[in-house]
Amino acid sequence: MSSGPHVKRAGGRSTRRLTPYLLIAPAIVLELLIHIVPMLVGVWMSFVGLTQSYIANWSTAPWEGLSSYRLALDFSSPIGNSFLHSFEVTCLYTVLVVGISWTFGMSAALVLHRNFTGRGFFRTLFLVPYAMPIYAGIMTWSFMLQRDNGLVNHVLKSLGVTNGESFWLIGSNAFWSMVVVAIWRSWPFAFLMLLAGLQNIPDDVYDAAAVDGAGVWKQIRYITLPALRPVNLVMILMLFLWTFNDFNTPFVLFGAQPPKSADIISVHIYGASFVNWDFGFGSAMSVILLVFLLVVTGLYLLIFNRRSTRA
Amino acid sequence: MLAGTAACSGSSGSSGSGGSGGTGKGSGVTLTYWASNQASSIDGDKKVLGPELKKFEQQTGIKVNLQVIGWPDLLNKILAATSSGKGPDVLNIGNTWAPSLQATGAFLPFDSSALTAIGGKSKFVPASFATGGVAGKDPTSVPLYSLVYGLYYNKKMFADAGLKPPTTWEELQTDAKKLTDPSKGTYGMAMEGGSYTESVHFAFIFGQQQGADPFDSSGKPDFTSPGMVAGVKQYVDLMSDKVVNPSSVQYKNGPEAPGDFAKGKAAMLMSQNNADNTLVADGMKTSAYGVVAIPAPTGKKDIASFVAGINMSIFKNTKNKDAALKFVKFMTSEAEQKILDVPFAALPVVAGMTPNFTTNADEAKAFQGILATRAVPLPLVANESQFETNVGNAVNQLIAQAATGTPPTDSDIKAALQQAQDKMTPAG
Structure with missing residues (x-):
């Protein structure tokens, strides 16, 4: 009796067992290299005083324990207070951008879901901001928002709304400019996702509701929104995370030192790290942000997934 | 990379x-x-x-x-x-x-x-x-x-107004007011009010004129001394006095401010000598402008540049x-x-x-x-770059305040400089 077939079967089983791991190995290695390792290095950096004096040799940076965290979270100190201010600005920015983007996206998806002449044109038109290179789009906005030659002031003056001499990129207006640009960039994504979600709702359901006397608003409330719930769950989370971490919009509009009203957290951290050259403190703020986003994401998924399961 | x-x-x-x-x-x-x-x-x-x-x-x-x-x-x-x-x-x-x-x-x-x-x-x-x-x-x-910095002035605009290049800061202020006519879009001075580097340079130069050093002898930041406040006010007042185009609050280190000067929209420009390249590129002949040292207020130190x-x-x-x-x-x-x-x-x-x-x-x-x-020289201390960004940004915010609202007072300036100084702590 030969042991060949037995060995072969065993070999085959072990190969089969190994196959999934081999297939995902490249992804795991890359994930470790690109995300996990830099993240862990960032966490380590937050515990050391990595300033300009040590960046040529990181290992000599002095261990500072939690002092950077204490500094960031001491809201009575100017540094902690500016971090808190930045956090508050970011929260308001995120709520406005996500909320308005979702409303615009939902409205447009509902209108363009129905068949009518020119639907394809409008669908394409609405996706232009999403398809446009992000830097080109924001730079165009920064030109439009200039005081003297900007299109925004020109239009507002033509309409008699203002005298055409408003500043849009400094002072408190800077915040609203940033919100408008971020909505312009984000809402097509909401539109695209919701439109895709709407395609999966059978027309029969609406027909039956109409027969039962449900109007448009009732149909939206009792059919559309519940059916879009899985799409909304993921999309709102993604929009929230993208907006909260948004760096491109303020950086391209205002540069590395935005006005106080537009000092959102990603640029604030960038400033501490690359303008003030305090990478330890910048990393500590990044870790605090990471923890905050993990907690919010966890709670969000816990609450809404539980409700979905019950439903 | x-x-x-x-x-x-x-x-x-x-x-x-x-x-x-x-x-x-x-x-x-x-x-x-x-x-x-x-x-x-x-x-x-x-x-x-x-x-x-x-x-x-x-x-x-x-x-x-x-x-x-x-x-x-x-x-x-x-x-x-x-x-x-x-x-x-x-x-x-x-x-x-x-x-x-x-x-x-x-x-x-x-x-x-x-x-x-x-x-x-x-x-x-x-x-x-x-x-x-x-x-x-x-x-x-x-x-x-x-x-180095110098004060560029438009010879024709000065001659037309019967003025000579200023030798004191007070003369400069008076001349700038005379040469400002917003209805024609002309101003006494061009400014890069959105550039933190320009802002900190002038905060330093004018602070020096007032006898103030931004760092004490042990290298600690000292941004809120009366001299520093007066120096920053000297610069920000150009915007408060409306002798610069309010739009220049958004000008950064680009061609805008030298461009305004070259095109006769501003009669004076405080700039480093490499502005020549931009002025010539904008069609201004070297014979059309003169250069003198940026003047100090009467009785103050005669520092004109870093x-x-x-x-x-x-x-x-x-x-x-x-x-x-x-x-x-x-x-x-x-x-x-x-x-x-x-x-x-x-x-x-x-x-x-x-x-x-x-x-x-x-x-x-x-x-x-x-x-x-x-x-x-600018302060020769290890956290000089933080000084540049923090004070420069604070001055930019003060210029923005002057352009959009009420002119900053001494206490506004002192508070802004105090905030800039407080931000120096972690890196300092």
Whole structure:
């Protein structure tokens, strides 16, 4: 009796067992290299005083324990207070951008879901901001928002709304400019996702509701929104995370030192790290942000997934 | 990027015998050189530097791989190279960064033997040489191009208004008011109110006029002294007094402010001497403007500028130290300074040379005089770069306040400077 077939079967089983791991190995290695390792290095950096004096040799940076965290979270100190201010600005920015983007996206998806002449044109038109290179789009906005030659002031003056001499990129207006640009960039994504979600709702359901006397608003409330719930769950989370971490919009509009009203957290951290050259403190703020986003994401998924399961 | 620079610097050996015209140590080596953007475009820099690097190769056999880096990227690239240890052999830095970059320990100190190798300390203009690093330590950079601030004025606009160039700050304020006519879109002064570098430069210069230093003798920030507050107010008041176009609060280090001056929309411009390039590009003839020192308020210190400019450094971990020193010697030689100062509108860093960046003899004389007697270095402390960003940004916010709302008072200015000072704590 030969042991060949037995060995072969065993070999085959072990190969089969190994196959999934081999297939995902490249992804795991890359994930470790690109995300996990830099993240862990960032966490380590937050515990050391990595300033300009040590960046040529990181290992000599002095261990500072939690002092950077204490500094960031001491809201009575100017540094902690500016971090808190930045956090508050970011929260308001995120709520406005996500909320308005979702409303615009939902409205447009509902209108363009129905068949009518020119639907394809409008669908394409609405996706232009999403398809446009992000830097080109924001730079165009920064030109439009200039005081003297900007299109925004020109239009507002033509309409008699203002005298055409408003500043849009400094002072408190800077915040609203940033919100408008971020909505312009984000809402097509909401539109695209919701439109895709709407395609999966059978027309029969609406027909039956109409027969039962449900109007448009009732149909939206009792059919559309519940059916879009899985799409909304993921999309709102993604929009929230993208907006909260948004760096491109303020950086391209205002540069590395935005006005106080537009000092959102990603640029604030960038400033501490690359303008003030305090990478330890910048990393500590990044870790605090990471923890905050993990907690919010966890709670969000816990609450809404539980409700979905019950439903 | 890091892999790229690693590849570049890795290509060089210690020394070799290649290079047909090579002489002595370093022949056959390839150096990587990060040049800052001095011309109106990166291509412009390459066109200017290319033939000079060829000449250097013919003289020494040392090839130079040139990379011109734009200003917005330069500091970040240097920091990345510093932290990774994979940088160029030789590079340009803004001279105000010198003490901060010296603190990283990544650059080669120019000790006595290194200084001898590049021609000796005495060959440099003392004021420019002093920007090379913290006082009392071997500098980690040496001057390459010198720049100073001057007050450009439009000769015709002054003559039409029956004015002469101001000799005191009070005269400047009066003249600026006379020359301002918003209905015609003309203003007394052009300003880069959105540029934190310009803002901190003037905060420093005017603070110096008021007798204030932003750092005390032990190197601690002291931004809120009455002199510093008065100096910042002196600058911000240009906006409060409406003698500058309110839109200039958004001007950064671009062509806008020199453009306004060149087009006759502003009668005066406080700028470094390399503004000449932009003015000429905007169609203004050198004979159409004059330059005098920025005046001080009556009875105050006669400081008109800080010593601005570009310095050269060598990365400490270069494998081509001798070749790098030869290259620094070549670039800071009298012959090269004569050639490079013209297209880059720079003052020579070599002592005894006559400025040749302009054909306007009066302008050359004015700038040379400012550098020789009325310019002081920015604070030579390790956290100078934080001073620049924090105070510069605070002044920008004050200018924005002046442009959009109520003019900042002394207490507003003091509070803004206090905030800037408080932000210095972690890095300081």
